[in-house]
Amino acid sequence: MKKGVLMVNLGSPDSPNPKDVKKYLDEFLMDERVIDLPYILRAILVKGIVLNTRPKKSAEAYGKIWWDEGSPLIVLSERLQEKIDAFTSVPIALAMRYGSMSIEEGMQELHDKGVDEVLLIPLYPQFAMATTETIQVLAEEIRQEKYPHMSFTHMPPFYNHPDYIRVLSESIRESLEGKDYEHLLFSYHGVPKRHIRKSDITKSHCKMDGKCCSTPSPAHEFCYSHQCKEVTRLVGEYLEMEEGTYSTTFQSRLGFDPWLTPYTDRTIEKMGLGGTKKMAIATPAFVSDCLETLEEIAMEGEEIFHEVGGEEFHVIPCLNDREDWVKVLSRWIDEWAMSEVTA
Numbered sequence: 274m275k276k277g278v279l280m281v282n283l284g285s286p287d288s289p290n291p292k293d294v295k296k297y298l299d300e301f302l303m304d305e306r307v308i309d310l311p312y313i314l315r316a317i318l319v320k321g322i323v324l325n326t327r328p329k330k331s332a333e334a335y336g337k338i339w340w341d342e343g344s345p346l347i348v349l350s351e352r353l354q355e356k357i358d359a360f361t362s363v364p365i366a367l368a369m370r371y372g373s374m375s376i377e378e379g380m381q382e383l384h385d386k387g388v389d390e391v392l393l394i395p396l397y398p399q400f401a402m403a404t405t406e407t408i409q410v411l412a413e414e415i416r417q418e419k420y421p422h423m424s425f426t427h428m429p430p431f432y433n434h435p436d437y438i439r440v441l442s443e444s445i446r447e448s449l450e451g452k453d454y455e456h457l458l459f460s461y462h463g464v465p466k467r468h469i470r471k472s473d474i475t476k477s478h479c480k481m482d483g484k485c486c487s488t489p490s491p492a493h494e495f496c497y498s499h500q501c502k503e504v505t506r507l508v509g510e511y512l513e514m515e516e517g518t519y520s521t522t523f524q525s526r527l528g529f530d531p532w533l534t535p536y537t538d539r540t541i542e543k544m545g546l547g548g549t550k551k552m553a554i555a556t557p558a559f560v561s562d563c564l565e566t567l568e569e570i571a572m573e574g575e576e577i578f579h580e581v582g583g584e585e586f587h588v589i590p591c592l593n594d595r596e597d598w599v600k601v602l603s604r605w606i607d608e609w610a611m612s613e614v615t616a
């Protein structure tokens with residue numbers, strides 16, 4: 274058996290042009306684990322409404338953050354892969370769940386290198402139906418159909434892994450060194466509350482009452498809300514932050530369903546109106562900077578804060594291709610590659 278790794282991130286459009294953005298959003302939003310409506314309703318909503326309006330607005334946003342080399346999310350994921358490649362002898366393929374660089378191409382690349390035992394790493398610290406699960410399901414479908422001789426080991430979400438908490442905390446410490454701030458916001462990508470309930474394996478734990486996420490339960494293995502709050506708690510503990518000087522919010526809501534609260538944009542506004550002059554913001558649902566961090570937080574978020582009297586808005590970069598993060602991922606991969614028994 275030859276071992277290899279498939280790292281998977283979300284993906285981006287091929288360019289910031291509305292046509293490419295529309296194609297990408299079509300694939301993304303028609304995923305039943307992202308917009309979890311029955312097919313007909315999803316098609317009416319996505320193809321009939323969202324794709325007629327959203328691509329233009331999204332394309333403008335992508336245009337503001339696009340790099341000469343391409344999408345920041347893709348370029349940063351490639352840099353991460355290249356650096357890990359230099360640290361480990363295990364073949365590493367990089368794929369995206371949507372758009373170019375498909376999971377199928379990634380599996381073919383590993384297949385061509387003779388790999389038949391694959392460690393699948395969704396590049397998300399927390400589990401969500403719309404991230405980890407959709408990657409695992411699609412990869413498994415492709416495996417069954419095209420590469421039945423291959424086997425997968427699924428890397429679990431690493432939100433509470435001490436190595437991850439350490440590099441994330443150190444990245445925050447470094448980024449804020451010498452900077453003054455009154456409050457540190459941990460802003461995570463939101464999901465509809467319904468998604469959290471759907472993923473509750475106990476079917477009885479998740480109450481969205483502000484307490485369930487801190488009450489021990491097997492449901493937490495698949496609870497995005499719990500896992501986000503745990504990251505905040507563990508980083509706060511690691512950095513010995515004072516209670517009340519940091520908090521969790523959720524960004525990027527879409528549509529009219531109730532999503533996880535409190536919302537990032539409203540919290541930034543409230544803080545500015547409440548007299549906070551200097552704030553910092555970290556985005557630990559993303560391992561690579563992307564549209565949601567570079568535009569929604571660093572541009573829109575800062576604008577909101579300044580409009581309501583805020584003065585300093587410090588945005589902490591994602592882990593991207595930081596040396597300590599590369600080393601941690603490489604070590605996890607090597608440990609798996611050296612283990613004899615795989616799931």
Ligand SMILES: C=CC1=C(C)c2cc3[nH]c(cc4nc(cc5[nH]c(cc1n2)c(C)c5CCC(=O)O)C(CCC(=O)O)=C4C)c(C)c3C=C
Pocket residue numbers: 283284285286298306307308327331344346397401403404462463464465468525527558559562563564565
């Ligand atoms: C970090 C995890 C993510 C979750 C959970 C997630 C859920 C989710 N997202 C949408 C809709 C959109 N997301 C968009 C961009 C986007 N989303 C994530 C990550 C998560 N999404 C990333 C990393 C990005 C940026 C991609 C990039 O190219 O940089 C977009 C497109 C942009 C826009 O128009 O706002 C949409 C739309 C839903 C409905 C959802 C549901 C659970």
Ligand SMILES: [Fe+2]
Pocket residue numbers: 462525
């Ligand atoms: Fe998203």
Ligand SMILES: [Fe+2]
Pocket residue numbers: 479480481484485486487496498499
């Ligand atoms: Fe909960």
